[in-house]
Amino acid sequence: MESYLEILHEIADIITNSEEMRHIVEEKPEELKKKETELNGLKVKSEEKEKRIEEARKELAGIDMDLNANRLLQKKYENQVLLVKKAKEMTALNNEIYNVKRIIDELTAKRHQKGQELETLTEEYNTAKEAYETMEEDLGRERSLVEEKISELKPEYEALKSMKTDLLKKLPPHVSGMVKTMEKTGKFQHIIMAPVNNGLCGVCKMQLPPQLVSEVRRAREVKQCPYCGRILFWDRT
Numbered sequence: 001m002e003s004y005l006e007i008l009h010e011i012a013d014i015i016t017n018s019e020e021m022r023h024i025v026e027e028k029p030e031e032l033k034k035k036e037t038e039l040n041g042l043k044v045k046s047e048e049k050e051k052r053i054e055e056a057r058k059e060l061a062g063i064d065m066d067l068n069a070n071r072l073l074q075k076k077y078e079n080q081v082l083l084v085k086k087a088k089e090m091t092a093l094n095n096e097i098y099n100v101k102r103i104i105d106e107l108t109a110k111r112h113q114k115g116q117e118l119e120t121l122t123e124e125y126n127t128a129k130e131a132y133e134t135m136e137e138d139l140g141r142e143r144s145l146v147e148e149k150i151s152e153l154k155p156e157y158e159a160l161k162s163m164k165t166d167l168l169k170k171l172p173p174h175v176s177g178m179v180k181t182m183e184k185t186g187k188f189q190h191i192i193m194a195p196v197n198n199g200l201c202g203v204c205k206m207q208l209p210p211q212l213v214s215e216v217r218r219a220r221e222v223k224q225c226p227y228c229g230r231i232l233f234w235d236r237t
């Protein structure tokens, strides 16, 4: 049992000391991938806006063409009015002029509305594009930093990891299982062992039952703190 505790101490040290490396080597790439997805989302959004701007421009050009055609028509009718002699023809032409003017008014209102729409879209597009470009730049910088860090840390991290694997094999399955579970659970904050001092768990500071304290002192089997779950050891100091 003493030797189990020694092994556990070694494992606990490896876990605590390699935590920062583990975070960089194993979690950072995942974080980067998530950011990449976010970046793609921003890209798609700004591309959609670009497409809508293109459409709005086309619609605006179409309205302008209609406006020009109707203005020409208006002028043509107004010239004809000067030439007609019959009242009936005059009335008919005036009706046409009235209609054309109405169409021009409608088109002008529509043009105004489209113009505003285009302005809003352009503003939104610029904001989206800026956000995308900033993030792309940041992500690129972060990625090269992380890659550099990983290639620097990976050999040591892998060595510690295989040392840990070898040490775990020396423990009884229920104890190594305990350690593996603790490693996976974030709540331990990479501290899997706790000294017992003055009858308290040295990490969570809860009062331990006297029976448990003496069992930890005898060190015949691996005991966990009933409150925080850490493996308890007797603090000789």
Ligand SMILES: [Zn+2]
Pocket: 194, 201, 202, 203, 204, 205, 206, 225, 226, 227, 228, 229, 230
């Ligand atoms: Zn505890």
